[in-house]
Amino acid sequence: MTEVIRVEGLVKRFGNLTAVDGVSFTVEQGEIFGFLGPNGAGKSTTIKILSTLLKPTSGTAILAGYDVVRQPNEVRQSIGMVFQDPALDNRLTAEEHLIFHAMLYNVPRSVLTERIDQVLKMVGLADRRKSLVRTFSGGMRRRLEIARGLLHYPKVLFLDEPTVGLDPQTRAAIWEHVRRLRDEIGVTVFMTTHYMDEAENCDRIAIIDHGKIQAIDTPAALKRRIGGDLIIVTGDPGLQQDLAARYGVEVRRVGNEFHFQVAAGAEFVPRVVADFPGRIRSIQVKQPSLDDVFLQLTGRAIRDEEASELDLMRQHARRVWGGRR
Amino acid sequence: MHVARAIYTIWLREFKVFIRERSRIVGMIGQPLLYLLIVGTGISSGMSLNNAPGGMDYLKFMYPGIIGMSVLFTSIFSGASIIWDREFGFLKEVLVAPVPRWAVAVGKILGGATVSTIQSAILAALAPVAGIALSAGVVAKLLLLSFLTSMAVTSLGVAIAARMESMQGFQMIMNFLVMPLYFLSGGMFPVQSAPAWMQKLMLVDPLTYGVDALRQVAFSHTTVELAPGLAAPLVEIARSAGLIRWDLGVDVAVMAAVTLVLATAAAVSFSRAE
Structure with missing residues (x-):
């Protein structure tokens, strides 16, 4: 097993607020690694640093051998990203989204058709290639985003709260796809979630709260700790x-x-x-469930925080997008 | 090379989304059309410009301003749409792609300018309604000027939107920035008949130069009959009455300089976000 992510002493401060407070961990190639914690625990901030959207205050993060601060372009080329909020255009087709992505990531034109076929098949959307995204259900949109994230053959696929707002059946289907991706193409999956039951699907979990990692282990080992x-x-x-x-x-x-x-x-x-x-x-x-593990480690259950400006926009987006999340 | 392709990708996305968004096209063309057909026709039949020269009516005077208005509204909207796109659209994904931020801003600016120019083309087809004659050359110049003006305004939109967190602030920008920019552009009333304090504001409104350029180009192929057997070019009438103030070269130079400054501001502002 080779190491694909190495994070050491990562700190991110916003003014007085320390969002990420000395986080260190490594992720092996081909692993499904989960960040579990409540909203505001520092999950999204960590993902933003790893995907070069934010610069850390201190500490280092090496991804696929590249430093996220010094080699952002190489890091970007090495990762695929699926965001918590939809990043699709209703009025573009599935294929157009993939073509645009390929143009931005320098996927050679000669392999493009084949690649698009491949990733659409992987997520079960091959027959919807020419359909406008506005006709897609929430689960189909998510799958298209996953397909897009894989198009340039990234080393690491980031999934930020990938199943928020999806019904249980669709969530299960998304998980099946994610596990298959790992088995078939060996991509490393780094995901965040605040759903305990979902975290069970990960090979290893880091439980994070108040910007600090409270424990890292397999779900079974964490539960044994109880x-x-x-x-x-x-x-x-x-x-x-x-x-x-x-x-x-x-x-x-x-x-x-x-x-x-x-x-x-x-x-x-x-x-x-x-x-x-x-x-x-x-x-x-x-x-014992991971809920109990979390309760024991942090002294409280996973909570929801108050609505921010972004949440208000998110609610509006939910209406516009027709009940996706 | 890769950067050029990234710019093209952002532009293409903007264009494709626009041509599929029928309701937006109708709205964006409908508004200037209402101004032209109702406000323009109503005012020109009920009132006349103070000291209006012979052969000039309000509808003719207003027509180039309507193109300017369409460009202004469409462009600012294109620029501001990055607020939404950044959180919930394609743009969010672009921000983690191996593409420099400034290239994204440039693609967005060119996309917005293209969309505005298409709308100007549709409005150009309506020139005869205002009694203005067109030629291929006039239309081509109108479209080039629309593109240039739109680049400036879209850049302004991007520069502001890059710093804005929510769509709520957008309404304020419409009220306190975009509407004044339009009212003070010389599109609705001539600069020289405004009070002195307002003239000063009008002269620093970059859109004033865009409208001045659009006006002299729009008028350049039209002659009006002042009396039987006495015809005069509309552009001369307008110029001698002070309705056209500068040479085309001056207008274009000012707009180009403003575009350069605003586009740079947009690229910098967008690159610095987060």
Whole structure:
């Protein structure tokens, strides 16, 4: 395995705000690498630095062997980008988008037709080549953007929140396409998401919050860190203290539920019920999810932030684009 | 070589999107047409220009200004459209392509100028309505002047839009920049009959020179009959009445200089964004 992205001590400040605060990581060739975190955690800022749209305040980022600050053109040629917001023109056809992209990325004319065929087939849009994008559904638009991002054979494909606003079925289909791309052409995929269930699709995840990486590992290993299963109990208010005292665990109150972790959850249930007769209203066992990992690492659930100027435009775009996201 | 191809790509995209956007074409041509047919015809039949020379009516006087107006509105819109394109359109993708930013700005400016020029061509076909005679040479010059003027205005739009975060600010630009630019251009009323303070403003409005050039070119093939057997070229009538103020060369030189400055400002402003 060779390393395709190396980031060391990356910092980005906007005035007093430190959006990215000393981030370091590496990504291997052919990996699907995910950045997981709430809005405003520093995901998009990091992607913008890696794609040369922003200059870091300090630190280095090497992509496909090129320095993002000193060799921006080489970096740009080495990456494909799919943005969170649509970057397509309703009044152009799928093929026109690809031709324009090829012209900007110096794809030789002699291989262009073949390449367009290839990438459209990869995302299942071969029969819509001549269709105007305005006739495309949200999922088709996303797939076209992915096809476009691959047209110049980039080393790394960036997907910024690729499935926001898509229905579950389309999201699953997009994921299938992404995994196939990795298997068939070995492209490295760097993605950001704030959907926990989606992050499960990644080979490795970096959990980022307040501009810092809290943990990097495979989804399975991250969940193992939780240290077993989650037991969720409801009952009288005194349970929080009593459970903690009895089993020597940390009990968190979430709404009217009490949460704590034990190694083997299913076997633990009868014990709890026997130890606190008449006091337990309900009890359930949950396998730890990435949500729980995030909660444990950061002390809170992934939140939504308030609407910015861009969000307002985004809402307008949503109306214009007909319910895409 | 690659940069030239990038500029061409941005231009081509602009052009293709424009020709497929019928409603925008209708709107952009409809507005000047309304001015010409309703305002122009209404004023010329109800009032006359103060000290108007024989053979000059308001409709003839206003016609070149209408072309200027079409160029102004279309171009500023083209320039400002980068605010939207940058967040939700093709342009967003272009910004991470291995292409210098200034080339994107240049492609956008040339695209906007092309679109304006096409609209000027349609408005040129309406010259006979205003009693103005055309020739191939006149039309060609009108289109060249439209292209030059539009480059200046689109550059202005790009330079401003590159710094703007949202479309909300665009309405303010329309009200406090674009409308005054038009009103003070000499397109609706002549410079020399305006009060002195306004004349000063009119002389620093670059569009004044564009309209002056458009007017002398538009009038250049038309003769009017002042009395039976007495015909005079319209351009001479206008010039001696002060409705045409400068030589064509002066107008073009001013517009070219303004274009150069604004296009540079646009390229710099756009390159610096983020």
